[in-house]
Amino acid sequence: MVSFFGLFYKPESKSVDLAQNQGVQIQFIDLAEFETPSPKSSSILPEVVTALPPKQMAEIPSQAPVAEVKKTKVKSESAPEVVVKKDSVAPQSNLPTQSVIPAKFTPQVAGKFPVPLYPRWAKQQGIHGQLLLRVTVGASGAVVKVKIEESSGNNALDEFAMDWVAQRWIWPKGIENIVLLPFVFELK
Amino acid sequence: MKSKAVYSVLTIFASTMIMRAEDVKSAPQKITPVVVKGTAIGAELNPTSPSLILSGNALEVLPQSNLGDVLADLPGVSTSYFGPNSSRPAIRGLEGDRLKITQNGTSTLDASSASPDHAVSADPASIREIQILRGPAALIYSPSILGGVINLIDNRIPVELLPQQFIINSRFGSVDQLSMQSVSAEGSFGSFAFHVDAFQKKTDDLSTPIGVITDTSSDSDGAGLGFSYIKNDSFIGLSYSGLNSTYGVTEPDVKIGLRQRRWELAGGISSPSDNFKSINYKASTSDYMHIEFESGQPGSTFKNNGFDSRIDFELAKSGSLEGLVGLQMGKFDFSVVGDEAFLPDTRNTSSAAFGSFVQELSDSSLRLRYGFRIESAKVKSSDWVHEGVHGSYAASQASFVPQSFSLAIEKAINAQWVSTLTLSTTERAPNYQELFADGPHIGTDSYEVGNRNLDKEKGIGIELEIAKSQGPISTSFSIFYNRFSSFIIQERNGYGPLTSSADYQLGGAEELARYDFVSVPADFYGSEIKMNFQIQETPTTKLGLELFGDYVRATHRDSSEALPRISPGRVGLGLHGLSQEWNWRFDYTYHLAQNHVANDETTTAGYTMAGASVTKLFKLSACDALFTLRVANLLNREAYNHSSFIKTQLPLPGRSVEAGLKLTF
Numbered sequence: 001m002v003s004f005f006g007l008f009y010k011p012e013s014k015s016v017d018l019a020q021n022q023g024v025q026i027q028f029i030d031l032a033e034f035e036t037p038s039p040k041s042s043s044i045l046p047e048v049v050t051a052l053p054p055k056q057m058a059e060i061p062s063q064a065p066v067a068e069v070k071k072t073k074v075k076s077e078s079a080p081e082v083v084v085k086k087d088s089v090a091p092q093s094n095l096p097t098q099s100v101i102p103a104k105f106t107p108q109v110a111g112k113f114p115v116p117l118y119p120r121w122a123k124q125q126g127i128h129g130q131l132l133l134r135v136t137v138g139a140s141g142a143v144v145k146v147k148i149e150e151s152s153g154n155n156a157l158d159e160f161a162m163d164w165v166a167q168r169w170i171w172p173k174g175i176e177n178i179v180l181l182p183f184v185f186e187l188k
Numbered sequence: 189m190k191s192k193a194v195y196s197v198l199t200i201f202a203s204t205m206i207m208r209a210e211d212v213k214s215a216p217q218k219i220t221p222v223v224v225k226g227t228a229i230g231a232e233l234n235p236t237s238p239s240l241i242l243s244g245n246a247l248e249v250l251p252q253s254n255l256g257d258v259l260a261d262l263p264g265v266s267t268s269y270f271g272p273n274s275s276r277p278a279i280r281g282l283e284g285d286r287l288k289i290t291q292n293g294t295s296t297l298d299a300s301s302a303s304p305d306h307a308v309s310a311d312p313a314s315i316r317e318i319q320i321l322r323g324p325a326a327l328i329y330s331p332s333i334l335g336g337v338i339n340l341i342d343n344r345i346p347v348e349l350l351p352q353q354f355i356i357n358s359r360f361g362s363v364d365q366l367s368m369q370s371v372s373a374e375g376s377f378g379s380f381a382f383h384v385d386a387f388q389k390k391t392d393d394l395s396t397p398i399g400v401i402t403d404t405s406s407d408s409d410g411a412g413l414g415f416s417y418i419k420n421d422s423f424i425g426l427s428y429s430g431l432n433s434t435y436g437v438t439e440p441d442v443k444i445g446l447r448q449r450r451w452e453l454a455g456g457i458s459s460p461s462d463n464f465k466s467i468n469y470k471a472s473t474s475d476y477m478h479i480e481f482e483s484g485q486p487g488s489t490f491k492n493n494g495f496d497s498r499i500d501f502e503l504a505k506s507g508s509l510e511g512l513v514g515l516q517m518g519k520f521d522f523s524v525v526g527d528e529a530f531l532p533d534t535r536n537t538s539s540a541a542f543g544s545f546v547q548e549l550s551d552s553s554l555r556l557r558y559g560f561r562i563e564s565a566k567v568k569s570s571d572w573v574h575e576g577v578h579g580s581y582a583a584s585q586a587s588f589v590p591q592s593f594s595l596a597i598e599k600a601i602n603a604q605w606v607s608t609l610t611l612s613t614t615e616r617a618p619n620y621q622e623l624f625a626d627g628p629h630i631g632t633d634s635y636e637v638g639n640r641n642l643d644k645e646k647g648i649g650i651e652l653e654i655a656k657s658q659g660p661i662s663t664s665f666s667i668f669y670n671r672f673s674s675f676i677i678q679e680r681n682g683y684g685p686l687t688s689s690a691d692y693q694l695g696g697a698e699e700l701a702r703y704d705f706v707s708v709p710a711d712f713y714g715s716e717i718k719m720n721f722q723i724q725e726t727p728t729t730k731l732g733l734e735l736f737g738d739y740v741r742a743t744h745r746d747s748s749e750a751l752p753r754i755s756p757g758r759v760g761l762g763l764h765g766l767s768q769e770w771n772w773r774f775d776y777t778y779h780l781a782q783n784h785v786a787n788d789e790t791t792t793a794g795y796t797m798a799g800a801s802v803t804k805l806f807k808l809s810a811c812d813a814l815f816t817l818r819v820a821n822l823l824n825r826e827a828y829n830h831s832s833f834i835k836t837q838l839p840l841p842g843r844s845v846e847a848g849l850k851l852t853f
Contacts, residue, residue, distance in 0.1 A: 117458075118226030119348055121374070124243040124317050128226070156351030163349075167420075182221035 111141060112170040118185065119160055127154050128187040131161055137177040141170050149180060157185060235502075235512040235544040235557070236328060238319035238339070248850060249773075249803050249816050252312040252359065252368065253391070255289070259318070259338070261775075263716040263738045266755035269832040270631075272364055272394050272841065273406045273435035274307040274444075276300055278831060279320075280668065281712050281740045281754045282335030285619050286645075289338045290329050292345070292452060294496035297474035297520055302490070302621055304833045305437040305631035309448045309476060310340050313357075313370050313387035314410055314429070317341040323610045323651075324544050324559030324594040328500070328514060331540070331561045331592040332616040334649045334670045334712075343374075344414035345425035345454045346381035350374045354853040363820075363844030364404070365392035379418055383427075386411035393436075396839040397826040403440055408433035414452070424455035437631070438838055442487075446478040465504050471497035474520075480528065480630070488528030488630075494520025494536075508548035516540045522620055530627025530636055532572035532581060534620040538565040557596040564589055565617035569624045576626040577637050577685055577702075588617035588644050601654075608653045616645040622676050622705040628684060632833050635684025635700040642707055647672035663719040668712075675710035677744075677751060678703035680788050701788075710751060714740035724765070734762035741784060752786035755779070755831040772802045782830040792835060795827035814850040819843070 122128070129152030136145035146162040161183040171177065240262065242250070251257040256267030256275030268276045268283060279287055284301045291310050298309035319339040326333035352375035359368040370387035387410055394404040414427030433446045456468035476492040496518035503511045516539065523533040544559035568585040594612040601607055625638035653666035684700040716738040724731040739757035743750060760777030781794035801818040821827075824843040828835045 115222055116224055118224050120343075121348070121350055121353075123226040124343075126244045126246075130221070156353075159351065177217075180218040182218065184221050184223040186223060186225045188225075 110172045112168065114168050116160070116164045116168075118187075119157075122154075122157055122160070122185065123187065126187060127157055128185045129153050129157060130182060130184045131158055133161060133165060133181040133183060135165055135169070135179050135181050137171045137175075137179070139174055139176050141173040141175075143169055143171075152183075152185065235510055235546050235559075236321075236325055236500075238325065239322045239336075240320040241317060243317035243341075245803065245805070245814060247315075247318065248814060248848070249801055249818065251818070251820070251846065253361075253364070253366070255308045255310065255312060255315075255338075255340075258312050258315075259320075262320070263718055263736060264714075264740070266831045267829065268304045268753075269829045269838070269840070270304040270834060271401070271404045271436065271438040271838060272391065273404065273433075274300070274305050274437060276304065276308060277338065278755075279335035280670070280714060281742045281751070282332075282670075283831075286332045286616065287335040287338065288330035288332060289340065291340050291450075292342060292454070292472070293329065293339060293470050294452070294472040294498060295474075295494075295518055295520075296340075297450075297472070297492050297494050297496065298448065298476050299478060299490045299492055299522070301619070302522075303629060303631040305444070306478065306490070307433060307435060307444070307446060309431055309446065309474075310342070311387065311389070311408060311410055311431060311433070313368060313389055313408075314342050314385055314412060314431075315340045316343040323596045323612070324557045327559040327561040327592060327594060328512065328542050328544050331563055331590045332614055332645075333592065333594060333612060334614055334647055342385075342412060342429070344383050344385070344412040344427035344429055345452060346374070346376075346383055346414065346416040346418070347423055347425070347454070347456065348381065349376040349379075349418050350381045350383070352376075355850060356853075357848065357850040359846060359848040361391075361844055361846035362395075363841045363846075364394045366390070366846065376418075380415055381418055381425075382413075382415040384411075384413050395842050395844075397824050397842045398839055401438060401838060403436035403438055403442065406433065406435035408435070416454075421458035422456060425453070427452045427454075438834060439630075441483045442630075443481045444478050445481060446476075448474060448476045450474045459504075463504055465502040467499065467501050469497070469499040471495060480526075482527075486526065488524055488526035491523045491525075492520055494518060496520075508550075509545060510547075511543060511545035513541070513543040516542065528628065528630050529574070530625050530629050531621060531638075532569040532574075532624050534570070534624060535568045536566070536620055537568075538563055538617070540564070553600040555598040557598065559594050561592045562589065563591075563617065567617070567620050567623055569620070572624075574627065575685075577635075578626050581624075581626075584640065586618070586623055586640065586642075588615075590615035590617050590644055604658050605654065605656050608651075608655070610649070610651040610653070612649040612651075614647050614649070618642040618645065618676055618705075625705065628700050632703075633700060634678070635702040636678065637681070637702060637704045639705050639707075642676060642705065643674060645672065645676050645707070646674045660722040660725070661720070662722070663717070665715070665717045665719075667715040670712040671745075672710040672712075674707045675751075676705055676707050677710070679706045679708070709745035710742060711745050712740060712742045714738065714757065728766070728769075730764075730766040732764050734764065736760050736762065739780070743784075750784040750786050750789070752789055753831045753833065754782070754784075755829065756782045756784070769806070770802050770804050772800070774798075774800045779827070790836070792828050792830035795825050796823065797825065797827065797840075798822040808851065810853065812852040814848075814852075816846075816848040816850075818846045820846070 131148060131152040132150040134147045134149045135143055138144040143166045146166045148158050148162065151158050165181065253272050254275045256269065256277045259265045259277045260267050264280050266278045268278060276283055277287065289296050289308060296309050299306045300308040321329065321337045321339065326337040329337045329339060355372045357370045360366060368387065368389040370385065372385035374383045389408045391406045394401045410431040412427060412429030414425055416423045416425030429450050431448045434443055436443055450472060452472040454470045456466055458466045460467055473495040478490050479486045480488045498514055498516040500512055500514040519537045521535050524531050540561055540563040542561040545557065547556045549555065565588045566585060569583060571583050572581045574580060592614040594610065596608055596610040598606060598608045621638060622642055623638045623640055625636040629636045647670055649668060649670040651666055651668040653664060655664040656662055681702045681704045684702045717736065719735045721733045723733060737757065737759035740754060742754045758777050758779040760775055762773060762775045764773040775798065777797045779795050779797065782792045785791055799820045799822055801816065803814060803816045806813050821841060821843050827840045829840060832838060
């Protein structure tokens with residue numbers, strides 16, 4: 001049983017028990033928090049913070065908002081034998097210290113986290129916005145589920161981000177994880 | 189070219205995590221946002237960044253009758269206005285082959301640069317994005333960059349998987365009874381993406397303040413179909429498109445019937461290796477033909493069959509240097525048969541190597557952009573038996589190696605102001621017409637005589653731009669001086685030859701004014717300014733005042749005489765805003781009189797034009813609707829465009845109202 005708090009844990013943040021039975025609690029973070037980013041704030045790159053027993057991960061229900069477009073690439077999670085030593089995992093999640101703003105999206109864990117090009121169709125039509133994805137990473141390192149936590153207001157743009165992460169992003173093997181991933185599509 | 193995006197990352201602070209001892213509760217961690225930047229214009233530059241992009245609703249509110257009209261209000265742009273149906277843009281007084289127009293990065297392969305009465309073979313109804321490139325970035329398409337390069341994008345080959353979209357667009361106009369309908373559909377199936385579009389456009393004779401101008405109606409339709417296979421970081425696609433158009437050119441009983449069929453192949457791969465950010469290739473073939481009908485009888489037939497192909501290697505950023513290098517190769521056969529056969533058949537080939545680079549310097553306020561283009565251009569004429577100034581010709585060939593270079597030095601004066609100094613040296617190979625013409629050209633009512641000994645057109649250009657893009661007051665001001673040691677113009681030389689040939693009796697060819705293609709030293713200078721005062725800016729209410737103007741003066745340096753058909757410029761005020769979800773704009777522009785004229789030209793009076801437009805985006809049941817309404821020449825002024833070949837016969841359109849509705853499902 002691991003219990004720790006992020007450096008910026010805000011007790012007043014809205015906590016929703018999404019999956020009571022599975023005991024996964026998700027902390028919502030207001031999108032406004034990255035609308036005006038402070039250069040001083042630290043960044044957390046795709047680092048593995050925790051892992052749940054594979055079974056429990058697999059059972060996380062897709063609590064789907066009505067408008068949700070689910071692009072799930074369910075890979076059979078046949079890795080029940082993976083022993084996740086939480087103690088060894090925890091140190092990696094030494095949450096934000098005062099790090100420098102990365103000049104590029106430079107994940108600090110092994111894996112593949114390519115950043116997409118702005119889609120031409122969206123650029124031409126002036127479609128922009130920000131969205132929040134909830135990404136479930138399987139033991140294989142592949143994304144097993146992506147959901148929209150907060151929509152950009154444009155379904156096609158939401159889907160693009162979901163597809164991109166589901167198909168392109170690969171975490172290190174062996175550690176399961178759920179992350180909230182903000183995507184910002186910015187046009188000038 | 190695949191659109192580029194620039195990435196950066198904003199940081200956020202992070203996540204929290206709660207885990208309860210009794211039942212393993214964890215909150216997902218929130219990680220650094222992925223920021224995808226799709227900068228249209230501005231500071232985020234890459235080696236292919238256009239200096240201006242028009243797409244989406246910004247393109248939708250512009251007039252759509254022809255390419256010249258679409259771009260006419262941009263700083264530095266004037267049009268050749270040969271009636272409402274053929275109007276090519278000119279930038280900074282440079283037009284024709286000096287202002288390259290490409291379609292999806294390859295040549296349009298039409299006959300529009302051969303004569304001002306020939307329409308550009310890309311109808312605005314099927315164009316989804318217009319890019320204007322200047323300076324070093326323009327060298328990836330053309331060696332002749334002092335005016336710029338216009339790249340038209342029709343989206344027919346998808347470069348990525350596409351969301352499903354269905355668009356119906358209608359437009360109606362009062363001044364020419366315009367009726368235009370277009371549809372397009374896009375989507376993806378698995379790894380395939382497709383695009384289909386079609387349009388139909390009809391106009392009647394044009395109304396002007398002095399009455400209806402006959403023989404200016406048009407009837408066009410076009411369609412395109414394309415699909416791509418997209419896998420991970422690569423795509424390959426194919427498209428086929430066609431355009432048919434029958435249009436009047438203000439001459440009694442003359443109609444031009446145009447037909448083009450075009451195949452395009454394009455593909456690309458991102459990050460194929462550590463050395464390349466992307467590799468993209470394109471090839472297009474075009475079968476273009478237009479027939480000039482006189483009283484319903486085919487008179488002359490112009491044909492252009494050819495291909496153009498290119499490959500672009502976008503280099504991985506190495507240190508502070510980003511770059512793109514590539515090769516382009518094309519060929520076209522151009523022929524004119526019939527009454528207007530003023531040219532021998534020609535085969536035109538060109539191949540080019542080019543590069544464009546952006547380099548950050550250790551002084552972070554400085555940035556360099558530079559580029560090169562070296563071409564090999566050949567024009568081969570076939571045997572030509574005809575009567576004319578020069579008589580019959582044996583087959584011959586002219587070869588040129590134009591070399592162009594450009595360097596732009598950008599200096600950030602402070603956080604808001606940026607100055608850019610651009611130095612260019614450009615060369616252009618003379619085209620088939622400038623070399624080989626010898627005959628009556630009805631479109632311009634002239635007898636054209638080419639010169640087989642012409643050398644390359646050569647010019648150097650210097651431009652200084654100062655711009656401020658942030659804050660409530662934004663502005664951009666530029667001055668330029670383009671000095672040609674050799675500039676190819678048509679110089680009046682008495683009258684065309686009297687011949688007995690039946691060919692030359694048409695239209696009184698014996699009396700046609702003769703124009704010789706000659707090379708002269710020429711100077712172009714001018715400036716452009718745009719300044720916007722944003723008075724109010726909230727998400728729902730906006731109000732801004734814009735001041736704009738441009739000026740160009742072109743002179744034959746030896747004789748100090750003006751070069752012909754140069755629109756001198758304009759100054760204007762625009763008021764624009766957003767209120768009650770309506771976007772609106774009002775413009776009042778004074779177009780300067782042209783008193784600096786060529787020998788056989790007359791002066792053109794200045795005139796004022798007022799116009800207004802409103803647009804509204806709204807939901808119509810399940811679809812997004814865009815309504816546009818435009819009023820042009822509000823004051824119904826009788827005005828003449830100095831850069832038109834036929835300005836004295838053809839005033840600009842009278843007061844017009846144009847309404848459009850675009851529905852996106």
